[in-house]
Amino acid sequence: MKELSVVGKSTRRVDTSAKATGEALFTADLSLPRMLVAKVLRSPHAHARILRVDTSRAERLPGVRAVVTSGDSTGEKWGVFRYTQDQAFLPSDKVRFIGEEVAAVAAVDEDTAASALDLITVEYEELPAVFTIDEAMKPGAVLIHENNPGNINVHVKIDVGDVGRGFAASHYVREDTFSAPEESYFQAEPYAVVAQFDNAGNLDIWMPNAGPHLKAKPLSNCLKMPLNKVRVRKITIGGAFGGRSEISPADVICALLARKARQPVKITYTREENTIATRQAHSMTTTIRTGVDREGRVLSRDITCHMDGGAYSSTGPIAVSVPFLCMEQAYRMENVRYNGYRVFTNKPIRGMMRTHGRAFACGIDLQLDLIGSELGIDPVTMRLRNARHAGDYTPTRSFVPSCGMTETIEKTADAAGWKEKWGKLPPFHGIGIGCNSVQTGFPMGIRGGSTAFIKFNEDGGATVISGVVDNGQGNENMIVQIAAEELGLLPEDIQIVTADTEVTPSDPGSYSMCETFIGGNAVRLAAVDAKEKLFQIAARVLEAKPGELTARDRKIFVKGEPERSIPVARVIRMALSKGQPIAGEGSYWPKVDPKREWVENPFGQLSETFSFGTTMIEVKVDPETGLVDVLEAWASQDVGFALNPKVIEGQFEGGFTMGGQGGMLTEYHVWDGGRLLNPAQLEYRLPLAPDMPKIHSIIVESNDPTGPYGAKEAGMSVAMSAAQAYVSAICNAIGVPIKEYPITPDKIVKALEGKKKKA
Amino acid sequence: MRLPLFQCLSPRSTKEALEILDRYEGKVKIIAGGTDIINRLRQRLLKPQYAMTLKGVSDLRGIKNKKGHFLISAATTLREIVESPDIAGFAAGIAESAGLVAAPPIRNVATVGGNLLQNTRCLYYNQSELVRKAAPPCLKQGGKSCAALKGGTRCFSVYQGDLAPSLIAFDASVVLKKAGASRTIPVLDLFSRNGRHPLTIGDDEILTDIIVPIPKGVYGSSYRKLRLRSGLEYPLVSSSVFLSLSSQGVIDRARVVVGAVGPAPTVVEGAATFLVGKRPAEADIEKAAQSAFSTSRPIDNLALPGSYRRAMVKVFTKRAIEGALLGLRKAGA
């Protein structure tokens, strides 16, 4: 690879100055002329038929400009897949969870809108409700959706090899069950929407999103408007973490109100609404049966997982599959059976969140520790013996083109001083390891690829037009770095127009960890396209062949002879004066198996490539209180190539904090039936600065053959491997396995008491 | 989310404030620092017609060393308590309590009086209307039965103030004033032990001052609090201990006060018997802590199970006793 000038450096991000000064505008910061404020009326019942909605008094309240109910919607049902379309926004038949949207009001100010909600009367007929997986699956339980017997939303079944024979041949077999209640995203920015129709019936809409194109199509379906009239606009976004990929009822409600009122409308969710009425993570119970040979190599695995999906499908088939797929990627397993069930309950809707199921990932990994303990094999060796390698095929037949798993294990163990510490730490001190793998993109049909355009100014600057979206992880900067590198310009020469469905071409969004791989590749290809055209002209001027040229620092020159150069700006002008202006276009579509389907055909190339990672932590447990002090952490990931090392470290550190510290020690939801008792930050405990240990980030680069500059993904792996490391380390510290997460202090105290009793 | 509508009154003196309370009898709620009541207003747990802010009342702040006692005016901020060399030097447990409340920005405005007079809390009560209206009102909301202990007829909402246990450990009193009258009661008597109406202060009264007697001789104090993280949290249990040494070098006075287990802080009388009259050894501390455990009966109405919190009463009481003993030793025992 040529020596890089921009990519691979920790350049300052292009978006952060505006955030530092408070100038960056998030959706709730927007103010449009004559804008109205809207509020949503929500169901107080977990399960009830809607008999009558009377909005007449609300409509008459001075200051109210529009009221909408199910009658104003098209009745179109949303679902990520055609076979999961079960959610009507503003339902007419039933409400299925406490907090579901029933009506909405747009008024001149928030106080008026709130008063108007009190004037809407809704007559409900309460129905029995189910709040746990067991209750929902019990024979005779009330059905939340008529077409789903047993309240089973999705059943993913994968059976590879011969699991029975593998167990028979195993030296040691064990089965463990792991469980965890749901967690939540708690993005710093609560959900908000601003919608405006213009005179020609075009909708402009802003909301925090993980892919404007993923929002536009469902909006166009729900509002029965052609796509070119649905313009999801660029906005600064305060975090997504997997919870903002799908269309939301608030999007449609806001648009309906704006259309009816003929004025712009803003809805701002409270923190509570963000927790209850967008998405949460799944609670789940996972039973894992694993058989190994004498050396601890897994011969057979049988996994059953039940996930509580809440009241609607959301990303159901994907959510059920990903926890398994991450693990089948991370570890070799010839014979494996997976039965994943997503079950409906009368609770808020569950989506996919970074760790993708702590009860799953931590279960697989802790079990490796436990098996190793039985066989006298340490956890690191257990991971090394089962680790995925480049050139492998996963059980569901994805080829793994690049894999730094072993390297991440070895480097992390080395940095953490594993050999010196394992088995030698003082009482109630522990060290643990977690390993995982993450996809880089899923098959997403016609929405699975990205296209980018590049235009040039006569004075040598360029603008990249791309659908790539930035939720805070640094994707905008990634585009600038790639374009600057490829075009031989400086980052400050590159402007970007991104994530706006009127202007930018389709892109899958920051969904399935694919923005760098797919979006970044598209930008690179567009730049390469432009560069080829620039080189054609430059070659003639420099009397060289295009293949002999390179570009850097705003100049195109002959490789090895920097004096034979011409400024990029001049080449652009030359093209213009010839009447042949230069523009770049590039498209990237991942080479995935288009026939692969989550439920019907879960086989074939899932992603073009995969990332791999390992985290280790050292902990000290206070045996009297059960409180855990994390002393130090080492987080590593094979990211393919680090496009911007400091940005990647930020992903490691943030993922570690969310998946590990929060996810395994303090984050969980508490319920009273269908009522969520901790929807906000006082009672849902997010990690704080003094809680965090020193985190050493170890970037491993396997140089993927097709990733942009070899890059893969860097945003999700550490969240998961950190969660696993927390469990491994804590269980090591106390000498007792804990299988219910998060590991709150009461669980540690109880485990220690149990251990004492046994002894 | 918007606050409910109310008129706001801004007195410039304590006298003016008392007149307002008198005039608008029962219709006024006081905003001191606001860090507790504003949340409850936003959740519509109360919807007063009038709010009265004390932020413009200059004669309600300050810590005065009055030879023999401290006079802490009620609108003194928690930060001022933490930064006061007098309090840190003479009433360490109280300084510790104040320093463990929430986080620095909260402590910049939260007041001593407001912290003392906070209402009791419960996972089932401190919710917005979206959550509360999805179930019948609980006892504390004026309903028929407890939502935490289903069907229960006693309110177990928890007093989670950090300051009260330490003030009680120091035998502090409060001055309650109303138009034309004033009374002084021990801090302990501020609490009714009834979760539905946990405070005995009248609607027409303002807590103006806290009197903390400065103990004589050699003494030590400590406050310990259970929380899951290193900030922002109310105590899940807490323990405040005061120990003083006689001239013979044995404990002559011991106060063990447990917080966050029920509607009021509890003085554990039994604990004192294991500590007084001796130089407590490990076994004595253990017995005193066990006594605190026995008298505490938290239920499952906060973040962690009541049984765990109960077990932690013992652990944190032990640690608070050890902390107080350390303070004793530092004071030259």
Place this chain on the structure above:
Amino acid sequence: MEKNRVTLRVNGEAYDLLTYPHRTLLEVLREDLHLTGAKESCGEGACGTCTVLLDGAPVRSCLLLAIEAEGREVTTIEGLAAGGKLHPLQEAFVEHHAIQCGFCTPGMILTAKALLDAVPEPTEEEIRRALSGNICRCTGYAKIVDAVKAASAREK
């Protein structure tokens, strides 16, 4: 319901406003003065995104009534950069990648500024304790702490 007349001093300028008494300082700053740097993330004073400096001390503007801020000096994030030049803390946050989604950033920077004003060379522990009331969901705080350390050295 009557509106109250209140004069707010924000970032060195005086604003004469008419506002209903139940409005918080956060709402008035954002909606009346269009200073949207201070944000609402939790609605209960638990997250710090609404932080402003009141006479130099960080406070939760969502827990203060607008009328209670009369007579005090309010500093918002918009008041930090002087003459278009970033404050050393803002510069350090950008330089050290202490900003990801940016929602917690204004509150975080203001709280850090108050720390450095009082303690010019804080230890790491002091930095973390000072920021213990500001929640960040993206960064894990590591680079925020680096940025504050760097800014403290720079201010020397």
